[in-house]
Amino acid sequence: NSNVTTAAWSDPFAGNIGANLTIGGPGQTVDILQSITIVGNAVLTVPANTTLRFAPGTGLTVQQGALHADGTPLDPIFFTSANDQPGLTPAAGDWAGVALGSGAGASVLRHVFIKYATGLTISNCAPTVEAFTALYNTAAGLNFLGPATLTTSDALLAFNDLGARQLNSAQLTLRNSVIKNNGTNAQAAGSLSLVATQSWWGS
DSSP, X not given: OTTOOOOOOOOTTSEEEOSOEEOOOTTOEEEEOSOEEEOTTEEEEOOTTOXXXXXXXXXXXXXXXXXXXXXXXXXXXXXXXXXXSTTOOOOTTSSOOEEEEEEOTTOEEESEEEESSXXXXXXXXXOEXXXXXXXXXXXXXXXXXXXXXXXXXXXXXXXXXXXXXXETTOEEEEESOEEESSSEEEEEOSSSOOXXXXXXXXX
């Protein structure tokens, strides 16, 4: 048909994202095929009851901007492996996890699950993280690089190589949480103490 012309297509959920963007919606599952990096003070919004499935080796990094993933107890948000579906076999480290850099302090993660990845890494910022769950991650479910700071509660960290890890001058305060069945439940290797009072360690 001579009236039809071809058009180039580019993945809107890939590469550097420099404008506000919403991925997913209630009840939706979205496959992420390439890594995403948030720059230019853009805000990436993932609505409650959304599942993002990441292809092997891909990940989500916020360099300058914010990730708004504000789930609820009955409508959480899942970041998981592309293999986390019937007929496939997910494994720890399938994808590269979520990283919040120095310009990501305005990020909000509530009732968010990260599964089969390298966990959530927070570096040089102080985001809002509440009721966070990390399951089956290599490295650490929660990984802090100084001078990141975080006070959080109601976390579930289980079946990871490390539940929570604090390095450099980072400071993690974790309360009213469950940290169990990890290779190592918590590690404070930096200059400050990791505070994890009023938490359940499995025994």
